[in-house]
Amino acid sequence: MSTDTSTASSNLLTLNVALGERSYPIVIGPGLIGDGERLAASLAGRQVMVVTNDSVAEHYLERLTSSLPDSLEVRTLILPDGEVHKTFASVERIWDALLEAGFNRRSSLVALGGGVIGDMVGFAAACYQRGIDFIQVPTTLLSQVDSSVGGKTGVNHPLGKNMIGAFWQPRAVLIDTDALTTLPSRELSSGLAEVIKYGLIHDQCFLEWLEREMSGLRELNTELLARAIERSCAIKAEIVAADETEQGVRALLNLGHTFGHAIEAYMGYGRWLHGEAVAVGMVMAADLSQRLGWIDAAAVERTRRIIAAAGLPVEAPAEMSVDDFLARMKLDKKNLDSRLRLVLIRSIGAACVHDEAPLEMLKSCIAEFPRR
Ligand SMILES: NC(=O)c1ccc[n+]([C@@H]2O[C@H](COP(=O)([O-])OP(=O)(O)OC[C@H]3O[C@@H](n4cnc5c(N)ncnc54)[C@H](O)[C@@H]3O)[C@@H](O)[C@H]2O)c1
Known part of the structure; x- marks a missing residue:
């Protein structure tokens, strides 16, 4: 297996992670958080929950949700910011929200944030109803070049970092380079x-x-x-x-x-x-x-x-x-x-x-x- 060479359409670059049936694109460029049509194209069903944290929500949540097509049933969940919140309890909040909204096996999660959000949302997706789709919209450089690609998901345990988790690949990774302008x-x-x-x-x-x-x-x-x-x-x-x-x-x-x-x-x-x-x-x-x-x-x-x-x-x-x-x-x-x-x-x-x-x-x- 290999990766395709990248292709450029307009000012976007696209790579492919070659994993057979679980292959997915990585799209890189400006403006992607506001490109709801592109995000929607990666969804299997019409139910979508965008999960982020309070710091990232302030900058980007509205930009993302307002660009999604009206045909979708969109929910949002804002978790507290920080590595200390990368816990099983936070992931439970995602499952609670999905169940309370009546989301089914064709629903999708969107991880809008850095590696902490991406790892938790991926893990929540891996387990919810034995696995639903998720899309990574990484907003830190670290998550854009590393944690959003490759399917390692999980949370910290009091006895060790990232000790509880699963391999679960995203459906797509949308890397908006504009997000880096607000990054400390x-x-x-x-x-x-x-x-x-x-x-x-x-x-x-x-x-x-x-x-x-x-x-x-x-x-x-x-x-x-x-x-x-x-x-x-x-x-x-x-x-x-x-x-x-x-x-x-x-x-x-x-x-x-x-x-x-x-x-x-x-x-x-x-x-x-x-x-x-x-x-x-x-x-x-x-x-x-x-x-x-x-x-x-x-x-x-x-x-x-x-x-x-x-x-x-x-x-x-x-x-x-x-x-x-x-x-x-x-x-x-x-x-x-x-x-x-x-x-x-x-x-x-x-x-x-x-x-x-x-x-x-x-x-x-x-x-x-x-x-x-
Ligand atoms: N899954 C993997 O393969 C993998 C690989 C490397 C790291 N990780 C994990 O990733 C985590 C670290 O990720 P991180 O460095 O992205 O940390 P992070 O998710 O905590 O983000 C860092 C800080 O930047 C803020 N932030 C995010 N995007 C922003 C933006 N565009 N503008 C302003 N502020 C923004 C966040 O709210 C947070 O306060 C660790 O938990 C690590 O274990 C996972």
Whole structure:
């Protein structure tokens, strides 16, 4: 299976996630939140519930719902904003609303928001009446380049992030680049961490392009952003099409995430953004890759430099000891049996999963890593 090359119609770019019967388009460009006809074309029935949070609703809910055709039965549900609300209780509210509205198996959910909303709405769709359609309308850069594509859905459990969930693919992903104009710059940088990740794991030329264009991206140059989103989604779509349920190559998308999840969990979700924690995690992964003799100091420095240029942290939290890291890294879902599995950098543009880094080497890497 593979992804189609992208096609451009007017100022929109379209990619295809090739998953047989569950294939779906990713459409990228300006104005998509107000293009209700396009959204409606992806719906199986006429009942649709748009789920968002209070911050995103303020900017985009009316724009989306008012553009939907009158023939649809449209409901909305506004959840509280924040990773702390990415819980089973929030998903129950979605099911309650669907049941109270009498929505049937041909109804659809629309996720309007960042990764938190997208993950919860996808999970709600996976379970409601044993599975209904959902459409992703991601509004953060992180959700546009990562969480809205690939079908990983779920919620956090008090004992671990994203521990409860399902694989459930959307019917379509509509990425409105205009939404980035209201995104706080810290959130933009968080999304850039995932964009940089694609270059590091899969595409050296893309990384070089990012090194050249980083300031334009941070200044919200829409053409550059659309290109970065398109390339990121194309790489993610290719990897997901090859390994939908993460039996192999999909794990490479987790570069920096084992270290990063440890930081997020230790610091308390929300204090460090996901992309910020992943950013430091990628530098730590590069450091460990150098210790294993795979890359040289210049490659580690290059990784550090592009991450810093994106406005992201490159130092770990001062309060985290080696044991704090290791205790949380051991909870990672990638681990099999008792072995710690890490995604590391083989060379810039190529990653691998490795479970044989000597523990003493890993401990030195964490202990000697710069702190902020
Ligand atoms: N499913 C996956 O494959 C996958 C991959 C990566 C991350 N994730 C998950 O995604 C979540 C993080 O996603 P996120 O970074 O989008 O966080 P988020 O959904 O919390 O959004 C970040 C903040 O930006 C606000 N916001 C969203 N769009 C906005 C806009 N256009 N203008 C102004 N404000 C806006 C949100 O209300 C929120 O306050 C985590 O829960 C993570 O686990 C999932």
